[in-house]
Each structure stands twice: as structure tokens, then as C-alpha cells.
Amino acid sequence: MSRPIRVGAVNYLNARPLIEDLESLAPEIQLSLEVPSKLADQLAVAEIDVGLIPVIEYFRAGSYSVVPEVAIASRGAVLSVTLFSRKPWPRITSVALDEGSRTSATLARILLHKRYGVRPEYVSLPLNQPAEEVSTDAVLLIGDRAMHACLPGFTYAYDLGQEWQDWTSLPFVYAFWAVRQGVDLNGVEDAFRQAKDRGLEHVGAIAQRESARLGLDAGFCRRYLNHIIQYDLGPREQAGLHHFYALACELGLARRGVSIEYYRANALVESR
Amino acid sequence: MSRPIRVGAVNYLNARPLIEDLESLAPEIQLSLEVPSKLADQLAVAEIDVGLIPVIEYFRAGSYSVVPEVAIASRGAVLSVTLFSRKPWPRITSVALDEGSRTSATLARILLHKRYGVRPEYVSLPLNQPAEEVSTDAVLLIGDRAMHACLPGFTYAYDLGQEWQDWTSLPFVYAFWAVRQGVDLNGVEDAFRQAKDRGLEHVGAIAQRESARLGLDAGFCRRYLNHIIQYDLGPREQAGLHHFYALACELGLARRGVSIEYYRANALVESR
Structure with missing residues (x-):
């Protein structure tokens, strides 16, 4: 398959560990960076195939799936x-x-x-x-x-x-990788988790480089990426996500009836 | 009583909210700033009456009492x-x-x-x-x-x-106000808690001023003081403190048999 998988991420410091090695791990991926709100629009109009979108946009769209095991979350203070x-x-x-x-x-x-x-x-x-x-x-x-x-x-x-x-008493999930309906990741879905693991091994270097770009203290950036932002999407993060969605629905800030579907290659194959 | 109460604190950013208004709240207090290890020595040789000392020094001395309700602690990441x-x-x-x-x-x-x-x-x-x-x-x-x-x-x-x-699953307590045996705080003990409350109301101004002195980002300093450092010494902090002490004893890093005694004006009066 020659068409690249178009992936969009936010240009925030906290996303850096997730995208640092993404294209080298999966050369099929073509990465672009945008502000969060624009990113969600790009995914909606199929300008990108996968987007690191704010979770509320997932619940508003209601047609995406989620790449497992990767999120931008916090357990307690998030500082940003x-x-x-x-x-x-x-x-x-x-x-x-x-x-x-x-x-x-x-x-x-x-x-x-x-x-x-x-x-x-x-x-x-x-x-x-x-x-x-x-x-x-x-x-x-x-x-x-x-x-x-x-x-x-x-x-x-x-x-x-x-x-x-x-x-x-739950973590809060701010963003995750959402996949547009009908997109076949063709095996590169594993690259998102691998990129997270590799990025977290190089947080010191990322912090030093990005701090200069942002005009922030390098020590602060490393602590923020190492200890404040949590990149897992485990059972407790999922519970936090569901609770947030339920409350957003109560206030009319998300559409009801959207479930969190994780991207599965097999499901796509079976449905063909 | 004309003799001032000599109080020593560390010159760290995290101590600032505790001392910002201390002398104006209690003019009897004479405040000096030192590095943590020197501070403990000053308290030991009676060069100061009250010191914001590392908790391990309390357990090593074994003869101090603790000013209630005030500590430098963290619940999770401490960043420093x-x-x-x-x-x-x-x-x-x-x-x-x-x-x-x-x-x-x-x-x-x-x-x-x-x-x-x-x-x-x-x-x-x-x-x-x-x-x-x-x-x-x-x-x-x-x-x-x-x-x-x-x-x-x-x-x-x-x-x-x-x-x-x-x-x-417990907070960690790094430092608290320790009072040397025999010292009568003469009613100014309340000033320590009041100073904490007032200091926390002015964290923004403290962060802006101190960040310039330390060469740190003002936004980082405010988040550190507002959300990372915890200044209460409640039941959970006390549990963390006791657990730390027990483990330090097991490793021979603190003397056994020291209990956490809180400073009480009445107790001093009664023992006269």
C-alpha cells in the first residue's frame, strides 16, 4: 500500500514524547502538527486519518475509534x-x-x-x-x-x-489518538504505542530541546513530561473518561450514545 | 517579654509562603534564613528557638516539639x-x-x-x-x-x-517547624499557621518575585507553590511521617523511640 497514513498531532510540549519517533518507527506515517481545535476539524473532513484530538471531539463526532494504550492524561495536578x-x-x-x-x-x-x-x-x-x-x-x-x-x-x-x-478520585484524559471511520491502519497501529515507549526514554533530550523553543525552563519541562503528564490509557484512565463523558452529556456538552471503541485491525477486516 | 523568638527557615522557594508574613504577624519573631543542614545545627546549639528543619533531624535530635498544622509536604510528585x-x-x-x-x-x-x-x-x-x-x-x-x-x-x-x-499511598513530609525544648512561644505559635494561610493567598506575587531571583519561570514557580507543595500537616501527612520514621529506624538512619510531640503552650505552663 503506497498511500501514506496521514497523522495529525498538536504542537504542544506534552505531545512530543508521543511523536518523537513515530515516523521513523512507521515510514508509512506522514505527520503534521496543528492547534487542537483545527486538528479535530481536519479529522472530521478527512484531511487526516488519525488525530491526537481533545477527547470531547471524539464524543461530539461519535464515529471514530481510539488507538489503545496511549493518551495524554494526568493523575492529579496537570500544571497546564x-x-x-x-x-x-x-x-x-x-x-x-x-x-x-x-x-x-x-x-x-x-x-x-x-x-x-x-x-x-x-x-x-x-x-x-x-x-x-x-x-x-x-x-x-x-x-x-x-x-x-x-x-x-x-x-x-x-x-x-x-x-x-x-x-x-480518577485520572483525567485530555487527548488520545482517534482514527477516522473506515481507515485501515494496516499494521502501523502498534507504532503509536512503540513511539510512546521510545519517546519516554528520551524525555531528557526532548525537554532540553523544546524548552529552548518554548522559552521554558528545561528542568521544568522534564518534570512536566516525566512526572506530571501520564501517557497510559489504562483501566483507571478509561473510568475517568467515561465519567467525564457522562457529566458532559448531563450538561448537554456532548452527544449522547457514543461509546469508546478501540481500533482493531481484525474488526475492519471482518466487516469487509 | 522583650527577648525576640529567633526563627530560622530555609532559603528555598517552597518555604516562602510560610515566612512571607511571619514577622508582620508576630513582631516578637526574628527571622533568619539558612541552608537546611545548617539550620538543624543552629537549632541543636540553641542559636535559634524554632527551625523549619528537615524531618529526619527531628528524629535524630529527639528533643524537639512540632508546630501543629504546618508542613512542607507533597501528595505525589514533588518536582524538587x-x-x-x-x-x-x-x-x-x-x-x-x-x-x-x-x-x-x-x-x-x-x-x-x-x-x-x-x-x-x-x-x-x-x-x-x-x-x-x-x-x-x-x-x-x-x-x-x-x-x-x-x-x-x-x-x-x-x-x-x-x-x-x-x-x-501516603503523602511525604519533608520539613516542619520544630521548637527547641524549653522554649516558650508565648502565644506566637498561632502566627505560623496564620502566616501559611496569608502566604498562600499571595502565591502569585511570591512566584513572580522569587522566579526572577532563582532564574526560574514564574508560571512554573506558581504551579509548584500552588499545586505541588502541600503546606498542611493533617492526619494523612502524619501517617506518612510515622511510616517514614519507622523505615528510617529499620535502616539505622534515625534513633529509635522518638515520638512526634506537638507544641502546646499549656503543657509548658503545667510543667513549670
Whole structure:
């Protein structure tokens, strides 16, 4: 088969260990990098075959399958999804949501409504607007942009991974590899797990290189990749994912009736 | 009473929220800053009355009491106590230990011996020697020095807070306020807890100011202080502390028969 398998990933630091060796492990793969929201659109219109998409997009599409054993998740604090707030949770009346965020924005809404019983007004924070300037009570920042942010003017800085874990005792899954319906990975599905294993062996070198690009401390980047981000998609991560989906449905933020289907080569062959 | 209460704290980033407002809350307090090991010596020879000492020094001294409700602890990854290693745990045969470390060095020994069944050779890493140059299999770095370190030449970077939590399901307590026997805090004991509460309200400003001094990213510093370091000394932290002490005794790294006594003003008055 000569057609390459088009794979899209986010250009965030936390995705680096998953893609570092991907193309060398599977030369059939053609890798491109995009912002999370655009990536989901590309998968939807078949511009790519596999995408490292925010999990909420999986539940909204309802037609993808998931590459097993690989995720971007956290067990506790995630450090890169932070709700900066001038007021404690129960008194928040307005929130600006990072334009780049979809899953984390849903998580913030779930925590506000379901955990703290508040229904604030939401506005969008454009990617190029400095968070310090917002007039809302709180502002949600995600990804590499969030990691830089200190925002001393905001008394509270809530880590949504920690909040989720404190509330549910479960890990939170932010993204995974989703495969478009009908795509045959033709055996390269194993490369995604292998790439994760190999990438994690080279986290020190990845951290040193990427920190320079991002203007972050190399030591911080290594700790973030080594100890904060979890790359497995085991039973507890799956439980966290199901619980998140159920809550998103309750708030009308995901379509109901979507199940998590794992990509299986055999299933495709049998259905031909 | 005119004599000031001499209080010594470490000059680490993680201690900042505990001391930020201490002297303004209790003008009777005279605060000085030192490296952790020197601080313990000062308390031992009565150069200070209260010290934010490594917990192992409490168990070695055996004559102090502990200020309630305040600690420097972690529940999971701590980010500032890292064993960089060229080999996985079970194959480590030599370890260089950060000269500034006492409690974390004991924790590393406990994990190596008790969790992984290895008894490596230990050498000391002087504070001014670059960790990259060590020829040992592994090197333990702690504190602000550890946070900068990326060390891509070391394949493994083990977070000892995470390792402890994975093994015991308990938090780990690194330091607390220890009071020298016979010292009367004369009512200012409450200031330590109040200072913690106030300091945590100003973590954003502390992170911004201290990051410049340390050459670390302000966003990282805020996340470290807000989400990684835990400042409470609750029942679970106390359980972690007792378990650590029992293991240190088994390895002959602490003297037996020391109990954790909390400072009580009444107890002092009664014993007069």
C-alpha cells in the first residue's frame, strides 16, 4: 500500500514524547502538527486519518475509534490547565475560556456547575489577548501558554487536573489518538504505542530541546513530561473518561450514545 | 517579654509562603534564613528557638516539639527531589547524594533498599559540583538546584515524592517547624499557621518575585507553590511521617523511640 497514513498531532510540549519517533518507527506515517481545535476539524473532513484530538471531539463526532494504550492524561495536578480566579469557586460569576481549549473548557464548566453549583457567564479569550487584561472573575488557560502564566493579580489558581482528581478520585484524559471511520491502519497501529515507549526514554533530550523553543525552563519541562503528564490509557484512565463523558452529556456538552471503541485491525477486516 | 523568638527557615522557594508574613504577624519573631543542614545545627546549639528543619533531624535530635498544622509536604510528585539515573532502580549500584539533602537522602536510601532491594555505594555530591559530571549510576538532587536540572544524559528521572506515594499511598513530609525544648512561644505559635494561610493567598506575587531571583519561570514557580507543595500537616501527612520514621529506624538512619510531640503552650505552663 503506497498511500501514506496521514497523522495529525498538536504542537504542544506534552505531545512530543508521543511523536518523537513515530515516523521513523512507521515510514508509512506522514505527520503534521496543528492547534487542537483545527486538528479535530481536519479529522472530521478527512484531511487526516488519525488525530491526537481533545477527547470531547471524539464524543461530539461519535464515529471514530481510539488507538489503545496511549493518551495524554494526568493523575492529579496537570500544571497546564489552570483556572486563574479573583474569587473562590462558589463566587465565580464570569469566566473567559481560552480559545484553544475544548475538552478543558468542558471540564471547567462541569466543575463550576456540578461540583460548585454555579452557572457563570462564559466569554471567549482569543489566543492573542493577554489574560491579565480580562475583566471576568476567572480565566481558563491551557497548554504551553498556560505554563508560562503566573498572573499574580489573580488570588486563586485552580489546577483542573487536581480538582477533577480531588472530586472523582480518577485520572483525567485530555487527548488520545482517534482514527477516522473506515481507515485501515494496516499494521502501523502498534507504532503509536512503540513511539510512546521510545519517546519516554528520551524525555531528557526532548525537554532540553523544546524548552529552548518554548522559552521554558528545561528542568521544568522534564518534570512536566516525566512526572506530571501520564501517557497510559489504562483501566483507571478509561473510568475517568467515561465519567467525564457522562457529566458532559448531563450538561448537554456532548452527544449522547457514543461509546469508546478501540481500533482493531481484525474488526475492519471482518466487516469487509 | 522583650527577648525576640529567633526563627530560622530555609532559603528555598517552597518555604516562602510560610515566612512571607511571619514577622508582620508576630513582631516578637526574628527571622533568619539558612541552608537546611545548617539550620538543624543552629537549632541543636540553641542559636535559634524554632527551625523549619528537615524531618529526619527531628528524629535524630529527639528533643524537639512540632508546630501543629504546618508542613512542607507533597501528595505525589514533588518536582524538587529527583533521582536522576542512568539505570532503572533495580540495577543502580552507586548513588551521589546532594550535600544539602538529609531527609531526601534518607528517603532515597529507603526506596533503594526497602522497595527495590538494592544496596548501592553512596558518595556525597558537593553543592558546587555539576551533577552532569558524576560517574555514579544515579545522582540525587534536591531543592531549587534540582528544579533547574534537566540532565538529558540520564535516561531516568525518578521523583521521590511520587515514588513514595506509589509505594505507600501516603503523602511525604519533608520539613516542619520544630521548637527547641524549653522554649516558650508565648502565644506566637498561632502566627505560623496564620502566616501559611496569608502566604498562600499571595502565591502569585511570591512566584513572580522569587522566579526572577532563582532564574526560574514564574508560571512554573506558581504551579509548584500552588499545586505541588502541600503546606498542611493533617492526619494523612502524619501517617506518612510515622511510616517514614519507622523505615528510617529499620535502616539505622534515625534513633529509635522518638515520638512526634506537638507544641502546646499549656503543657509548658503545667510543667513549670
